[in-house]
Amino acid sequence: xVAPKSGAAKAAGRLAKRPHPxxxxxxxxxxxxxxxxxxxxxxxxxxxxxxAALKEAGRPPRDKDLVLAARDIRAExxxxxxxxxxxxxHLNTGNxxxxxxxxxxxxxxxxxxxxxxxxxxxxxxxxxxxx
Numbered sequence: 001x002v003a004p005k006s007g008a009a010k011a012a013g014r015l016a017k018r019p020h021p022x023x024x025x026x027x028x029x030x031x032x033x034x035x036x037x038x039x040x041x042x043x044x045x046x047x048x049x050x051x052a053a054l055k056e057a058g059r060p061p062r063d064k065d066l067v068l069a070a071r072d073i074r075a076e077x078x079x080x081x082x083x084x085x086x087x088x089x090h091l092n093t094g095n096x097x098x099x100x101x102x103x104x105x106x107x108x109x110x111x112x113x114x115x116x117x118x119x120x121x122x123x124x125x126x127x128x129x130x131x
Contacts, residue, residue, distance in 0.1 A: 024049065069118055076115040083108045 026034065038048035083104050090101060 069121060073115060073118045076111055076118065080108055080111045080115065083111065 034048065035045060038045050041048060043051070087101055087104050087108075090104075091097075095101075
């Protein structure tokens, strides 16, 4: 079992990921307003400032839901790739298109439909906008 990281180790890990700390000077009123907005969104003050700055710069912040959806899409892509490889292996051995191939092709069709659905959700499409 791995021992939990100490506070100093966690801070060092964060610094390694984001090695450019920045300071911001705020009035008391500005700080109160920003703190309230961060609390409303269940974000730390730092995370709120970073997300607000990235949004203003035209680059949306990474959303955990989007990251998880992208991971699911990659998993679907791997499943589809595995199915395509099974078909290629089957056909390269001289086998005709049989029931097994039809089942695998149907699996691929279903995987592609799921992939489109996940991609649509990731892009914020409505059901009536789906291909």
